[in-house]
Amino acid sequence: MQKATSRLSGLPQKLQMFKRVAEMSDGRYLIYYSWRNHSQDEIISESLLEPPRLTAFKQKLRALNPEVDATLLEKAYETAETAHRGKLRDQGTPYFEHPLSVVNLLLDELNIHDIEFLSAALLHDVLEDSATTYEQLTELFGGRIARLVQGVTKTDEDTEQYIAKIEQSGEEAVLLKLADRLDNLRSLPLSPNRSKQTRYLSETSQFYLPLARRINAYIYEQMAQLIDQQLQGLTPALRWHPILEEWVIVSPHRQQRTYMPKPEECPLCPGVLEIPEDYEIVAFENRFPSLLRHAPEPVAPLWNSEFLVAAARGICEVVVYTPQHRGSLAEQKVQDIYNLIRVWKNRYEELGAREFIDYVFIFENKGEVIGVTLHHPHGQIYAFPYIPPKIEKELDSSRKYAEKNGRCLFCDILVAEQADGRRIITANDSFVAFIPFFARYPYEIHIYPRAHLRSIAEFSDTIQQDLAAILKIVLLKYDNLFDFSFPYMMIMHQEPTTGDVYDYYHFHIEFYPPHRTKDKIKFLAGCESGIGSFINDAAVEETARELREKPPRE
Known part of the structure; x- marks a missing residue:
């Protein structure tokens, strides 16, 4: 034998294992493992929820323009992070992940590298969700950024009035709102609120999809595809097989x-x-994924109690x-x-x-x-x-x-x-x-x-x-x-x-x-x-x- x-x-050696956690634009995590010949015997890691996102933004911008001044973006990051600190989305993730994802979408998918526009994207929910005022934003970041943020801030208008307000604020405000909406649409299946999902899809189809068709073909195609998928129930779920007595993952x-x-x-x-x-x-x-970290609760069929469903968590x-x-x-x-x-x-x-x-x-x-x-x-x-x-x-x-x-x-x-x-x-x-x-x-x-x-x-x-x-x-x-x-x-x-x-x-x-x-x-x-x-x-x-x-x- x-x-x-x-x-x-x-002979394999036991080298020190280093572990660095980063976050992708859509909220998924990514873990880099590396090894070094070191006397310490430990795993060094960084927090999953505190990834170096600002550094990643600046690296992307400097790859295109080594001389870019990212000071404004740094200040916007700090202001937005402070405004949203401790707040969670309904799927249980930190709220600040959302404006970060919008910036990633603008950078990676729409190739927008305008520092002021990206700063406005980081700040887009600050007026709506914190005590920050329009005057404070103007003083800190100037008129253009403050106007963009105010243009996409929803107050007590109904949806039709809100859309009209965004359009009156100019094409830049419309593009910022569409990027915001697209990111929210991508994370919508993670929401545990089924009625919110239905309402959001209907509202997006009625108001935002026509707007996207006029303003940006890429966002329009992405939105249309997501709406199609979600209306067809393409979110993973568990279905109980009553004959074999085992779960089937539907994905x-x-x-x-x-x-x-x-x-x-x-x-x-x-x-x-x-x-x-x-x-x-x-x-x-x-x-x-076949299973989701923040899986929504599926709707059980009402017509047969034998057909059981569960969240594909x-x-x-x-x-x-x-x-x-x-x-x-x-x-x-x-x-x-x-x-x-x-x-x-x-x-x-x-x-x-x-x-x-x-x-x-x-x-x-x-x-x-x-x-x-x-x-x-x-x-x-x-x-x-x-x-x-x-x-x-x-x-x-x-x-x-x-x-x-x-x-x-x-x-x-x-x-x-x-x-x-x-x-x-x-x-x-x-x-x-x-x-x-x-x-x-x-x-x-x-x-x-x-x-x-x-x-x-x-x-x-x-x-x-x-x-x-x-x-x-x-x-x-x-x-x-x-x-x-x-x-x-x-x-x-x-x-x-x-x-x-x-x-x-x-x-x-x-x-x-x-x-x-x-x-x-x-x-x-x-x-x-x-x-x-x-x-x-x-x-x-x-x-x-x-x-x-x-x-x-x-």
């Missing part, structure tokens, strides 16, 4: 996600769309392994894989600590045949508000086994597999990789820790290093099996984060590769999909021998 060691690509807006872009348009490459800076490893909230993250567009996890150095494992551990602990998260699911889909829509090497994390069905089943079977036998089911499977030996692929001091006796896919590898560990949170540095080493071996063996980059689903199974202790459960990783031969795919057809009974088309003792004998060469 081949033993996996870190020597394959160099129609994911139909809009990016599909196989050109390399130069890849949203995961630095500076293209999602990640503005260069990076080592990044985790960020998915632009097209959770968090969906994308974890980008490398800034390099081409490649795969198999091509990363052991050091890079070890760094990634530390990121997984951090995300598991941080997401799992949230009160509304019951299960943190870490996984990777690799290959077009799996359904991947972006080639850039990345994985995902779904933080669920419930324990998913398969994990519930594993918890139930391992609990019953422990009650009957006084031992861990997974530990006993590992003992049995090692005693047999024919299905073992590789092993090291901390882990064993094997195709289980009961495998459902011909090349389905499971990786078990030798120690009884419930989750990645219990992994020591040595165990994390050994996991990096064995993952490298397994991934290279996969790629060398048929001499091409091997597609798979990599699934991490671990303890739920409900606050309970699941002593009978055991961390493990499962790989589901779709290939049954070099040129044949195992599809989940009628038997597997229709009645849940798997048929494996291969003798796993033979497929395990093939993989065991393949050298893990790079």
Whole structure:
């Protein structure tokens, strides 16, 4: 049997991990992870809700004009932040996120770099929502900014009168209001107030859409698309399957996600769309999530009490392994894989600590045949508000086994597999990789820790290093099996984060590769999909021998 060691690509070192949190224009967070050779042993992080947004604005402006004077913008930022401090939107997020998002929209999407106009965007709600007066704004920022802010400030007018007032204030005021409205429309699905959503959509269609059609084609197209989506109920929701007794996530807006872009348009490459800076490893909230941090309550059907719905509250993250567009996890150095494992551990602990998260699911889909829509090497994390069905089943079977036998089911499977030996692929001091006796896919590898560990949170540095080493071996063996980059689903199974202790459960990783031969795919057809009974088309003792004998060469 081949033993996996870190020597394959160099011994991974425990470097100090730095974590910097930033915020995107639409309110999603983005976390940069980096490593430095430092004597301290700690994670350094910044607050999620206090990102360096002003710095980002100035950097964007100075990229276009190195001589730009951002003093006015700095003063507007400070004034607006003070005016909105401590105030929340109805979806529970800090109110100040909204004017910041409007400025980002103007900068990034409309290419507006006028400092006074951007300052007015930061201040646009100050007269309406604070004790600041028009005279004070004029004294601090001058007549143009004060007039723009007053022009979009709603007092006691009805909507028709308000629109007329904005138009009388000039085209600049109209554009500012349309940008404000577009940003509010984007965050509308997060509002828990269903009647507000309906009213806002109707009002936007009647008054703001015609205005946008005349003033700005881009805003018009964005508004029209958002109204269409939201009227069709494209916000994620949970629907209860009464026959299988499990939740189904309905997320129609994911139909809009990016599909196989050109390399130069890849949203995961630095500076293209999602990640503005260069990076080592990044985790960020998915632009097209199945679960939402601030999920609205869906409307339950009134005509059948069996059809239950619930808010799709959770968090969906994308974890980008490398800034390099081409490649795969198999091509990363052991050091890079070890760094990634530390990121997984951090995300598991941080997401799992949230009160509304019951299960943190870490996984990777690799290959077009799996359904991947972006080639850039990345994985995902779904933080669920419930324990998913398969994990519930594993918890139930391992609990019953422990009650009957006084031992861990997974530990006993590992003992049995090692005693047999024919299905073992590789092993090291901390882990064993094997195709289980009961495998459902011909090349389905499971990786078990030798120690009884419930989750990645219990992994020591040595165990994390050994996991990096064995993952490298397994991934290279996969790629060398048929001499091409091997597609798979990599699934991490671990303890739920409900606050309970699941002593009978055991961390493990499962790989589901779709290939049954070099040129044949195992599809989940009628038997597997229709009645849940798997048929494996291969003798796993033979497929395990093939993989065991393949050298893990790079």
